[in-house]
Amino acid sequence: MTATTSTLHPLDPLTAAEIDRVRTVLTEAGRCGESTRYASVLPLEPPKAEVRAHRPGQPCTRRAQAVLLDVRTGGCAEATIDLIAGTLLSHRELDVEHRPYGQPAVLIEEYDRCADLVKADPRWQQAMARRGITDTTHAFVAPLAPGFFDRPDERGRRLLRGLTFLREHTEDSPWAHPVEGLLATVDLIAGEVIELDDAGEVPVPYRHGNFDPASVGPARTSLKPLEISQPEGPSFRVRGSEVEWESWRLRVGFNPREGLTLHQVSFTEDGEPRPVLYRASIAEMVVPYGDPAPWRRWISYFDAGEYLLGKNANSLKLGCDCLGVIHYLDAVVAGDHGEPVVIPQAICLHEEDHGILWKHTNVLTGAVETRRSRRLVISFFTTIGNYDYGFYWYFYLDGRIELEVKATGVVFCGAAHPGTESPYATEIAPGLMAPVHQHLFCARLDMEVAGQRNSVEEIDVLGVPVGPDNPYGNAFTTRTTPLRRESEAARPADPAAGRVWRVFSPDSRGELGRPRGYQLVPRPGPTLLARPEAAVHQRATFATRHLWVTRYSEDERFPAGDYPNQHAGGAGLPAWTAADRDLTGTDLVLWHVFGPTHVPRPEDWPVMPVDTCGFTLKPVGFCDRNPALDLPAPGCHPSAKEDS
Known part of the structure; x- marks a missing residue:
């Protein structure tokens, strides 16, 4: 397998062929096997001087960084691959067992693994039965990043936490039916629920939260069509990843x-x-929640x-x-x-x-x-x-x-008895509390x-x-303060x-x-x-x-x-x-x-x-005057009509 270089710019996104090549290089180097998963494969951009010196058609540096997880052992590694030469430039093990810890990003397949482990746990099944929920066919366990709290039983383990929601049928929105007071902590490598918290007697909110046409009812008919027409096409030009529009030029x-x-x-x-x-x-983005309840005080998604x-x-x-x-x-x-x-x-x-x-x-x-x-x-x-x-x-x-x-x-959302007042959440439907x-x-x-x-x-x-x-x-x-x-x-x-x-x-x-x-x-x-x-x-x-x-x-x-x-x-x-x-x-x-x-x-x-x-x-002061002085005066479109 060879990577295409003549048509690529150093800042272009990775191609399908290059992602394939990452896997091939790591396999040939003996760095991945059946239990290896790819948490991410990111492009590594060349030094700025090299990018600025690059001219169309010239060869360019193309590198990728792969973050690997062994789902059998929990071992993690970071590898750098030269996509042009097809060689492994570096490979280092990540220390996830000692402070400050850290884990690769969540895998897509771990969503289902977390849910399956929780739903198979007898303690979860008993907790659901205690609430009178015997049909868990459509129960949904949300796989949630666990945060970090330096608990001895959690250090160095690859975890997800699971909150449970119900659905009445496959297409039902689960977010409307939280099972309050039920939290599972899952070790994804060991394949076990290491802790299940079960408390409270709050009923599951009953009102559905569906918003598809069948649930909402007939759509309004009062809006007239609003059409956008560019009969001569757009004013921008796209060549590969490069975009030009009026005075702007950039790469995507x-x-x-x-x-x-x-x-x-x-x-x-x-x-x-x-x-x-x-x-x-x-x-980056972080979504911290302000509810101190045990079921949500740990939530802070990155x-x-x-x-x-x-x-x-x-x-x-x-x-x-x-x-x-x-x-x-x-x-x-x-x-x-x-x-x-x-x-x-x-x-x-x-x-x-x-x-x-x-x-x-x-x-x-x-x-x-x-x-x-x-x-x-x-x-x-x-x-x-x-x-x-x-x-x-x-x-x-x-x-x-x-x-x-x-x-x-x-x-x-979480759940509470209808009419509950909380300083940390709003009741947005009967018994449904949004923190x-x-x-x-x-x-x-x-x-x-x-x-x-x-x-x-x-x-x-x-x-x-x-x-x-x-x-x-x-x-x-104005007061100007240099930030030196x-x-x-x-x-x-x-x-x-x-x-x-x-x-x-x-x-x-x-x-x-x-x-x-x-x-x-x-x-x-x-x-x-x-x-x-x-x-x-x-x-x-x-x-x-x-x-x-x-x-x-x-x-x-x-x-x-x-x-x-x-x-x-x-x-x-x-x-x-x-x-x-x-x-x-x-x-x-x-x-x-x-x-x-x-x-x-x-x-x-x-x-x-x-x-x-x-x-x-x-x-x-970037420009010497209004840079939009030379815009053409607007004309009347032949189809334009005034509302009489």
Whole structure:
């Protein structure tokens, strides 16, 4: 087997042939057998200098990292493969039996294994019978990442915890029928339930939570058709993984852990392309729950590091997930056995009208100039258990970049006696309690603003004290604080001060002589609300600040460390920033934490309307003037009609 090199770019996603080659190399090297599973196969990007020097058609470095699990012994290893030479570059055993522990991500096959082990356990069967549940044919045991609590009986073991839900039939939504007070802890390697907690006499909520057409009833007929037409096709061009649209040029990547990734993003003004981002992704997200009940106090899912956002990506459908003239890209990931798995239409590219971009009416002459905005949308959706997440990168004609995350799906629930009041949960249907929780995303933004050397500063707005310079008290101004070292750059947002963070180039200046820059404009919510004594606080320290800035290092990829599953904590950002590296005029990475704190509502049931969060990157002195001045004036479409 040979890998194709002539048509590949160093940053292209792994191909099916390359994933096959990973398995072949490891097999021939005697590093995998029948009990070997592939927790992940990730591309390893070449050094930046090599990527920048690459030209189309040239050979390029192609490497992959495979994380292996022996499901018979529990042994874990990390291997690096040269995909061009077909050789094993390195192989090291992972120490999962000693502090700080850590385990590879959950396998797809372990979902069923966990459920089967729980349902076969006599204690679980007795617990169900005690509740009067004798038909468990359609019972569903949710396989849930266990967290880490340093219990002697759990150290070094590969675990999942299982909460039980009922279904009346195969298509019934299980999330509406939680079996409260029943929790199983499963050792996946030993193949046994090592602990089963059974307490409480709470009845299982009876009302169904189905929302398919047959359950909801006839659909409304009042909405008239809304059609999007681009008779001449879209304005963007796609060649392999490279995308060009108006002034933007970038590459699209995908891997099983982060899902969609963006690379070498540049914006052109007056014929000069300037870099903005070297790489952007959602590197981690944590979902901590705020319910102290024994059945939920341990819940804190790391949906990228424990479950793999990309491996659980959806195949998107025209007319449902995407409207307009769509260009889809397939994704390829490795299955549990190392086989390539194609996810058709995993990434969606399209254009959207976005209202007014700029407008002015001359009050002296009555002349009106209006230009409409549109944006390029690059998106994917993933389903992790009960929740669905859409990640939408927007590129605008005026140089802005926006990330919007859309959270939807089904809220995770427990049960209580109908009418129960709780400070930690909302009753959203009779006896159905939805706990408070957070969705905290961490974007990794490898900046390259107008050059490879960048600096960063924090900008607040504030009022000026009354005095000789402000005798009437009306003045306000900005305060700029350089963030010179990593110890200074773990920062909270401050909406009252309009706080933004500006990344700028000391080597590139605009027409007015000032450094070209981009601002990170947050849409902040609460950071991690768990107390410092909580286990999740140690494991998700990255989520305790809205911003971290680090000096670029090739092996610093994930803010909670490489193996957050069952990890004791302290890895990732807190460990890296302890070095307190200099951040002035160097290669910088911004890590931005954002996301909703969800206090559920009855309106979130049985399926949650989209809840959005995100941030904006805005040019500040990057361009010499409004870069969208040359847009054509809008014309009237022949089919346009005014509503009379």
